[in-house]
Amino acid sequence: MQFNFCQYSFRPILIGLSTSLCLAGISLPVAANDDNLDRGKAVSEAKFLEAVKSSFLVNHPDEWKRFTDPTLKICNQTLDKPSIEQANAIRKLEKANITLPKDGQYMGDWQKGQMWVEGAHGGRIGFPGFVDADDPSKPNGANCYACHAVDPNFPQHGNMGPSLTNYGKLRGQSAAIQKYTYEYIFNAKAYNPCSLMPRFGSGEGHLLTAEQVADITAFLLDPKSPVNNPKVDGEVKKLSHP
Amino acid sequence: MKTRSKSASPSPKGLASTHRKAWLVFLCSTTVVTGFAQASDDAKFSAYRDALADGNPGEFWVDDGEDLFFKKAGPKNASLEKCDFGLGPGVLEGAYAQMPRYFSDTDRVESLEGRLMTCMKTLQGLDDKQIQEQYLNIHYLNAAEEDNRVSPLAQLATFVASKSSEMPFQIALDHPKEQHAYELGKKTFWHRMGAMDLSCAHCHAVPGRVLRGVELPVMTDPERAGKVMGAFPAYVNKDGNVRTQWWRNERCLLAMRLPWLKTGSEIDAALILYQVKKASESDEKIAVPGIKPRA
Numbered sequence: 001m002q003f004n005f006c007q008y009s010f011r012p013i014l015i016g017l018s019t020s021l022c023l024a025g026i027s028l029p030v031a032a033n034d035d036n037l038d039r040g041k042a043v044s045e046a047k048f049l050e051a052v053k054s055s056f057l058v059n060h061p062d063e064w065k066r067f068t069d070p071t072l073k074i075c076n077q078t079l080d081k082p083s084i085e086q087a088n089a090i091r092k093l094e095k096a097n098i099t100l101p102k103d104g105q106y107m108g109d110w111q112k113g114q115m116w117v118e119g120a121h122g123g124r125i126g127f128p129g130f131v132d133a134d135d136p137s138k139p140n141g142a143n144c145y146a147c148h149a150v151d152p153n154f155p156q157h158g159n160m161g162p163s164l165t166n167y168g169k170l171r172g173q174s175a176a177i178q179k180y181t182y183e184y185i186f187n188a189k190a191y192n193p194c195s196l197m198p199r200f201g202s203g204e205g206h207l208l209t210a211e212q213v214a215d216i217t218a219f220l221l222d223p224k225s226p227v228n229n230p231k232v233d234g235e236v237k238k239l240s241h242p
Numbered sequence: 243m244k245t246r247s248k249s250a251s252p253s254p255k256g257l258a259s260t261h262r263k264a265w266l267v268f269l270c271s272t273t274v275v276t277g278f279a280q281a282s283d284d285a286k287f288s289a290y291r292d293a294l295a296d297g298n299p300g301e302f303w304v305d306d307g308e309d310l311f312f313k314k315a316g317p318k319n320a321s322l323e324k325c326d327f328g329l330g331p332g333v334l335e336g337a338y339a340q341m342p343r344y345f346s347d348t349d350r351v352e353s354l355e356g357r358l359m360t361c362m363k364t365l366q367g368l369d370d371k372q373i374q375e376q377y378l379n380i381h382y383l384n385a386a387e388e389d390n391r392v393s394p395l396a397q398l399a400t401f402v403a404s405k406s407s408e409m410p411f412q413i414a415l416d417h418p419k420e421q422h423a424y425e426l427g428k429k430t431f432w433h434r435m436g437a438m439d440l441s442c443a444h445c446h447a448v449p450g451r452v453l454r455g456v457e458l459p460v461m462t463d464p465e466r467a468g469k470v471m472g473a474f475p476a477y478v479n480k481d482g483n484v485r486t487q488w489w490r491n492e493r494c495l496l497a498m499r500l501p502w503l504k505t506g507s508e509i510d511a512a513l514i515l516y517q518v519k520k521a522s523e524s525d526e527k528i529a530v531p532g533i534k535p536r537a
Contacts, residue, residue: 035462036447040429043422048429055507056500063501072434080434120454123437123499127382132496146454156455160444189439198438205437205499 037079045073059125065204075194082193090193097202098186101210106178106217113212113219114226117144118154122207140207142185142200142216150220152231160196168221169228182217186210291533300400300477300531303392303484307401310394316366325361327354327402338406339528342511342518344417351423353514354399355381355488356506381505384483395505396484400475403530411472411522413515420515423508427516430509431461436498442513445494461517468526471518476532485537487514493537 040048052067071090074082082090101108119141126133134140144150147161157163171177184191185208186201200208208216219225226232312321327337328345342353348360359377362368368376377395384391415421431442445451446461459466474487491513492503503510 035428035432036443038428039432040425040427042425043429048426048433051426051508051512055504055509057502057504059501066437066500067435069435069439072439076432076434124496125499125501126496127502129383130502131383143454158451158453158455160451160453196440196444198440203437203439207437 039076039079057127059128062204063125069203071189071193078194080194087193091190094187094190094193094199094202095183097199098183098190099201099210101214106182106214107173107221108211108214108216108218110215110218110222110225113215113217114151116141116208116212116216117150117219119143120146123205125205139212142208142212144216147197151226153226164220165227167227168223168225171221173221173223178217178221181220182213185216186213287535290535294533298477298531298533299482300475300484300533303397303400303475303477303531304404305401306392307397307399307404310398311401316362316368316372318365318367320365320367322358322361322365322398324365325358327357334402334405336406336409336412338403338530339409339411340413342420342423342515344419349419350508351417351419351511351515353488353506353511354402355395355486356511358395358398358402359506378505382502392483396475396486396489399486400484400531403475403528406528407530408527410525410527411468411518413519413522415519423512423515424519426509427512427514427519430513431516436495436500438498440498442494442498462520464520464522464524465526467517467520468522468524471514471521472526472528473530473532473534475530476534476537478534478537480536484531485534487517490537 049067053064058064071094074086074090078086100106116139119139120143121138122134122140122143124132124134144164145154145157147158149157149163149165150167152165167181168177180191184197187199188195188197189199199206201210201213220227222228310322312323314321324331326332326345326347327334328340328343329335329337338354341357342351344351345357345360347364352360359373362373362377363370377393380391381393381395384393384396415424431446434441434444442461445453445458449460449463451458451460459470461467461470470490471487474490475484477483478485488503488505488510491510495501495503
């Protein structure tokens, strides 16, 4: 039984937004074997967590929460296909975590947003002295290009999420779109319960502040943003993230 | 360099070896890499691998690992040459092809690095603290993208693993604890966790996944798993260093924003076992040291 959460969650907002708004629709792959259905269920959650405790090093006890998130627990148990009741419970829980920037605006500074979209720094923890761990005193990026095409001038992108190029050009900048875009970046699981997309504003180890989420919202929606303008011929994109 | 005689090993020995490495790395980066700068997937990089087939800097890790393996050390002033990797004390040929595996003396499933540390305890008399200080600290910190730290544990692992080159992985899962470790590895692989809300499978069980311009291997596919797992320990050109299977998994866990995976831990062995079991279902052969543009 499958249920299209994307359509379900958008219908009340705006008809015609189309399912392409589903920033990260869930589609776990059909593997060539049954591992996709089995997923090591012979090992109980308790046994797994026991092995986790003996196998990983933490710098702070809160880091253990990265193994025990309640929303992911449901997604793991249901192979990313929660029941309607479970889906509603997740959406309610995750929606409650969304906060606004201090100025109360969904749209921030798109030029700053460009930096957060490109930046891959943030959230990596590790053995003390390991130089590839991220310095928590520096601002984090969201590494959007890992999964999405965004600015058409940026040389690399991934394909785990849909292209966001022309995001604002296609959708306009209405209040409803601003709110939806902001909230989806802040907490994708408030809309799509087992979305592939991380919850950038919520959860243990989350990467972005509310202000940064507003900056990224502006980067996607502002008509002046390169996201909503044609690719510039010959432009060599330099990384603007510090 | 393969003909380098052990008795001619200079002292201090690290220095000459560092010079050779620096020379080779310079050669690689100037003559070969430039020609393939745009190569981003496995197929495109096979030409690079072919070009370096006779001059893989990872061979230095094999040689240095051999020296270390037969060197007397520790409170018991013993070498590791009687270490039992599952086929009997001192039998190295083909041992790595059947690891991780169950060992009755420790009553657990151990990876190659885990087993080496067990033998450091039993044969050389090192304790956990000494292993941490003499081996693991540098093994962990060496995971940074820099070439000035060489992990002796990686050298040892590369030497032992090289004795299984040209052989396919043979993972039987005969012992119940091996079956449990396989299931634990599977659970870990498919479990969503970390601040990115991802499982290993989201990226590595789907054909065609690209992450920020980098094509990701499907590790549930036996052929691809065979190529990837059989290449480690591998010389990674970007790092100028040899990396092990543990290191490869830890890099992914780091990107998933999870805590640090301890080398030789239960989940370390389980994750490797899950993937080498897949590898063993193909005809791909171990080719250690492998060579990779980045890992």
